[in-house]
Amino acid sequence: MGDSPSERPPDPQDAYREFRHPLLVLAVTTGIAGFVDAFAFLRYGAFVANQSGNAVLLGIGLAGRHAAWPESAASLVAFATGTGVVSQVRAARSRWSPALRGLGSAVLTLALWAVLNALLHHGRQGGWQRIALAAAGGLAMGALATLFVRTAGVTTAITYQSGTVDKIGERIGRWLAGPDTGRKRARQGAFLGLLALTCYAAGGGLGTIAQQRPLWVPAWGTLALAALSFLLRSGRSRT
Template structure:
């Protein structure tokens, strides 16, 4: 539950930071697909940055998926290392380009790609959180599953009702984490380096927490 709350908060925080600074998402790729469609229709000049975000997110998620299959070192540690490196790269690019030049699509596309690559790596690491299949970067599915479980809890009985209540609680926790992260990301959008430092600490705390739990098992 701690991992679910922290991971979804990171996703919400980074999406809000990117949306306020670059005008595009780095985690919610459904939103970026809408931007691309609007851009192709001539109604969104930032659509190249959205397209760059989609591509970089896919690459990051693909690399994270491959890392999970590598034999040798603990894959979780390697994945966390990949996510940390991607976060630091994004922070460096953000500092160097400072939101990009207004009206110039190139810098914004680079910034969006750097952020989405990190979120792809991080999202690939947390394809499953709290023992349930859930992505931390896209929550229409989470809302749907949570609604299903709430109805099952209200109408069910016995063991089925208990399982539904647990699933609903996890879904609500994930949604609350994403919203809380978005709230903090919006407030800290003018201090991006502070945000990057906070997320770096969260990633380290997550890695240490999960490694400790795995040792106990």
């Protein structure tokens, strides 16, 4: 439970294995997710990263109390599609590392959303335009969700923060009252969860402020995500 990252078995979806400065990568990716999620909710009426929220909004809409339920449905389906497709892209045999393929897929889908957001004038006409944009955002966040699922062997999520809150509570309990052998690991996990949650919330605040320039919000997210390519350990597959 207390092994250092270098002593653990290779894990192709661990930020420590694939990125230099993995804590920075965790902070940036969760911040981007919160940034675009807040923007999409305020602009389209649907989340693009928080799919548990979309499931609730879909139910509220079907009960006649949320007119934007088609946007939530479109984002849900697109998120699942992005996750499914990019997971297969990462798993395929290639000369390029899974992290590079995953990051490239996330950047491309986020760039596609940025272009559509500009062409469709950030969905200001409503109707099918917002549905299409919610789907484009969901596709990008589904791709981003596959980038890594652990940091130093500890489960961490980029887009699904309900699970993060659950894990924080569990880990704090083990840290305070668990066996001595697991307390260091629990403390590390609680810190990583709090880091992810804080950055997601901070991103949400920035995404709200960015409503003043709605045309460029997904583009800013694309640039920030593309910058992580400089932190990849290697573009070549080590498998």
